[in-house]
Amino acid sequence: MSKKIKGVNILIISSLIGKILSALYRFPYQNIVGDLGFYAYQQVYPFYAIVTCLSLTALPNFLSSLLNTSEKPDEVRGQFFQVTLFLSVTAFVVLSLFSLPLAKAMGTKDLAGPLISSVLPLLLVPFLSLYRGVNQSKLDMQTTAISQLLEQLVRVSMIILAATSFISFNKDVYLVSSLAMLGSFFAGLVALSYLMLKSNLEIKTLFNSFWKISDKVKIIREFGLSSLVFVFFMIYMLIFQLIDVFTVKDSLVASGYSSSQAEILKGIYDRGQPFLQLGLVFVTSIFTNALPKLSLKKDDNYLKTIFDLVIYLSITLTVGLCLLLPQMNVVLFKSNSQSEALIIFSSQVALVGIIQFYHHLLFLEGKNKVSALVLLIGLVVKLGLTSPLTKSFGLSGASSSSFISLLLVLVLYILISRKFPKQLFNFKYLISLALMVLVIYFGSEMFHVEHRLLQALKVLLIITGSALVFLISCKKLKAFPKSLWDEINL
Numbered sequence: 001m002s003k004k005i006k007g008v009n010i011l012i013i014s015s016l017i018g019k020i021l022s023a024l025y026r027f028p029y030q031n032i033v034g035d036l037g038f039y040a041y042q043q044v045y046p047f048y049a050i051v052t053c054l055s056l057t058a059l060p061n062f063l064s065s066l067l068n069t070s071e072k073p074d075e076v077r078g079q080f081f082q083v084t085l086f087l088s089v090t091a092f093v094v095l096s097l098f099s100l101p102l103a104k105a106m107g108t109k110d111l112a113g114p115l116i117s118s119v120l121p122l123l124l125v126p127f128l129s130l131y132r133g134v135n136q137s138k139l140d141m142q143t144t145a146i147s148q149l150l151e152q153l154v155r156v157s158m159i160i161l162a163a164t165s166f167i168s169f170n171k172d173v174y175l176v177s178s179l180a181m182l183g184s185f186f187a188g189l190v191a192l193s194y195l196m197l198k199s200n201l202e203i204k205t206l207f208n209s210f211w212k213i214s215d216k217v218k219i220i221r222e223f224g225l226s227s228l229v230f231v232f233f234m235i236y237m238l239i240f241q242l243i244d245v246f247t248v249k250d251s252l253v254a255s256g257y258s259s260s261q262a263e264i265l266k267g268i269y270d271r272g273q274p275f276l277q278l279g280l281v282f283v284t285s286i287f288t289n290a291l292p293k294l295s296l297k298k299d300d301n302y303l304k305t306i307f308d309l310v311i312y313l314s315i316t317l318t319v320g321l322c323l324l325l326p327q328m329n330v331v332l333f334k335s336n337s338q339s340e341a342l343i344i345f346s347s348q349v350a351l352v353g354i355i356q357f358y359h360h361l362l363f364l365e366g367k368n369k370v371s372a373l374v375l376l377i378g379l380v381v382k383l384g385l386t387s388p389l390t391k392s393f394g395l396s397g398a399s400s401s402s403f404i405s406l407l408l409v410l411v412l413y414i415l416i417s418r419k420f421p422k423q424l425f426n427f428k429y430l431i432s433l434a435l436m437v438l439v440i441y442f443g444s445e446m447f448h449v450e451h452r453l454l455q456a457l458k459v460l461l462i463i464t465g466s467a468l469v470f471l472i473s474c475k476k477l478k479a480f481p482k483s484l485w486d487e488i489n490l
Contacts (some may be wrong), residue, residue: 014145015056016285018152023277025156027332029180030271032163036260037173039267041180043106044118046241047095048184051121053238055128055188056148058231059084063133077134084126092122107249107263110174117181124188131195143198151191158183229368229375233359236375237352240402241273243382248398251390268338269395272345275325279317279349283356286310305483307357311423312480314353319433320466321346323440324459331456341395344403351406354421358413370416378409428479436470 030038063080067073095102096116103111132144162179248269252262286309321328325346326339362371382405389397414420423429443462449455474480 014148016281018056018148019277019281019284021152021156023274023281025159026274028160029163030267030333032160033166033173033176035264035267037163037166037176037267038270039263040111040114040173040177042241042267042270042273043111043245044114044177044181046238046245047115048118048121048181049238049241050235051119051125052184053231053235055121055125055132058227058234059125059129060132060136060144062227063129064136067134067137073137077130080133081126081130084129088122088125092119095119095122106245107266108259111177114174114177114181117178117185120182120185121188124185124192127192128188128195131192131199131201134199134201135195143195147191147195150194151187153187154190155184155187158186225372226363226366226368229372230363232372232375236379237276239379240382240405243379243386244269244398244402247386248390248395251387251398252394255391255394265338265395269341269345269398271329271333272342272399275321275328275342275346276348276352279321279346280352282317283310283314283349283353286313301483303361305481305487307419307421308423308480308484309487310353310357311421312429312484314350315424316433316436316470317353318347318350319437320440320463321349323437324444324462327444327455327459331452331459334452338395341399344396344399348402348406351403351410355406355410355413358410358417358419361417361419362413367416371413374409374412374416377412378405381405381408426479428477429474432470432473432477432479435473436466439466439469 026038029041033041063077066076066080096119099112099115100109103109103115106115128147132147135141135143159180162176162183165179166173166176249259249262249266252265253259257265286306322343325343326336329339329342330336359371359375362368382401385401385404386398389401391397393400440462443458443465447458449458475485
C-alpha cells in the first residue's frame with residue numbers, strides 16, 4: 001500500500017506540472033499570434049483536451065483496475081485494446097469527415113484544418129492508454145509520470161515553435177493553429193515511443209480473439225456507472241468550453257458585431273481559460289492528494305479538514321484573482337479589454353473548486369446517479385443560457401451563463417449532501433480576507449507604473465504582500481483549526 005501511495009504521489013506531481021505548463025504556454029502564444037490567433041487555437045482546443053483526458057487518466061485507470069481484478073489479464077488487455085482502437089479510429093474518421101460542417105457551426109470553415117489536427121491524437125489513445133494502464137497495474141507510476149511530462153514538454157515547445165512561425169513565415173492564424181495542434185500529436189508519439197522502449201509488450205498478441213464480440217461488450221459494461229461519472233466530471237468544464245465554441249461567436253454576430261470583430265472578442269474571452277486553470281491547480285492538488293486517503297478509510301475529521309481547506313482556498317484565490325485581473329490582463333496580454341467579463345469568468349474558480357469537493361463526497365458515498373443528474377442539469381442550463389445572455393450582454397453574458405450554471409450545480413450538491421459550507425460565516429477568516437483586499441486595493445492605487453516589466457513586478461509584490469498579510473492575520477486571529485495548518489504545513 002505504501003508503494004501505491006508513493007506511486008500516486010509521483011503521478012500527482014507530474015500531473016500538476018503538466019497542468020501548470022498547459023496554462024502558462026497560452027500567455028506567450030497569445031502575445032505572439034494575437035487575439036484572433038488565440039481564437040483560432042482555442043476554438044478547437046476542447047476536442048484535443050477531451051482526447052488527452054482519456055489517454056492520460058480515465059482509460060489507464062480503468063485498465064489498471066481491470067487487470068488487478070481479472071483472472072485472465074492477458075485476455076482483458078487484448079480486448080481493452082481492441083475496443084479502444086475501434087472506438088478511437090471510428091471517432092477520428094467521423095470527426096474528420098464532418099470537419100467542414102462542424103467548423104462552420106463553430107463560426108468559420110477555416111477551422112476545419114485545425115479541427116482535424118486536434119482530433120488526430122485520437123489514433124494514439126489505444127496505445128497510450130494501454131501502456132500507461134499496464135504500468136499502473138504493476139505499480140510502475142514513474143514510467144507513466146515521465147511519459148506525461150515528456151508529452152507536455154514536447155507539446156508546449158512545438159506550440160510555441162508554431163507560434164513563432166507566425167512571425168517568420170506565415171500570417172495565417174488557422175494554419176498556425178493546425179501546426180500547434182499537430183505538435184500535440186507528435187508529442188504523443190514521443191511519449192508512446194518512450195513507453196514502448198520501457199515495455200516488453202508485443203502488440204501482435206493484442207489481436208488474439210479479435211472477433212469475439214461478447215468479450216468486447218463485457219469490457220464496455222465493466223466500465224460501469226461510477227467510471228462514467230468520474231470521466232464525465234473530468235471533462236465537465238471542457239464540455240462548457242465546447243458549448244462556448246459553438247455559441248459565443250454566432251451570438252456576438254447576431255447581436256450586431258461583424259464576423260471578424262466577433263472572432264477577436266471570442267479570443268479575448270478565451271483569455272479566461274489560463275486564469276481559471278492556474279486558479280484550479282492548487283485546489284485540484286488538494287483532491288488528488290487527499291482522495292486516496294479518503295478512499296482507504298472514512299475519517300470524518302480528515303474530511304472536515306479537507307472541506308475547510310477547499311472552501312477557504314477557493315474563495316481566497318478567487319477574490320485575489322478577480323481584484324488583480326485587470327492588471328494581470330495588461331501584464332500578460334498587453335490590454336485591459338473586457339476585464340469585467342474575464343472577472344466573471346475567473347470567479348468560476350471558487351465554484352468549481354467547491355463543486356469538486358461535493359462531487360468527490362458523493363462519489364465516496366456511492367451516489368453516482370444523483371451526481372450525474374446534477375451535472376447534466378448544469379449542462380442543460382449552460383446550453384440554454386449562453387446564446388441569449390451573450391446576445392444581450394456580450395462577453396459578460398457568456399461568462400455569466402457559466403457562472404449561473406455552476407452556481408446551480410453547487411446549490412443542488414449542497415442540498416443533496418446536506419453539508420452546508422459554514423466556513424462562510426467564519427468572521428475571523430472574513431477579517432483576514434478583508435485585510436488582504438485592502439492591501440491589494442491600496443497597492444494597486446498607490447503605485448502607478450507604465451512599463452510592462454515594472455507592472456509585472458508590481459503585481460508580484462502585491463500578490464506576495466497580500467498573501468503574507470492574509471496568512472499572518474489568520475495565524476494571529478486563530479481563524480483556522482490546527483488540523484488545517486498541519487495539512488498545509490504552516
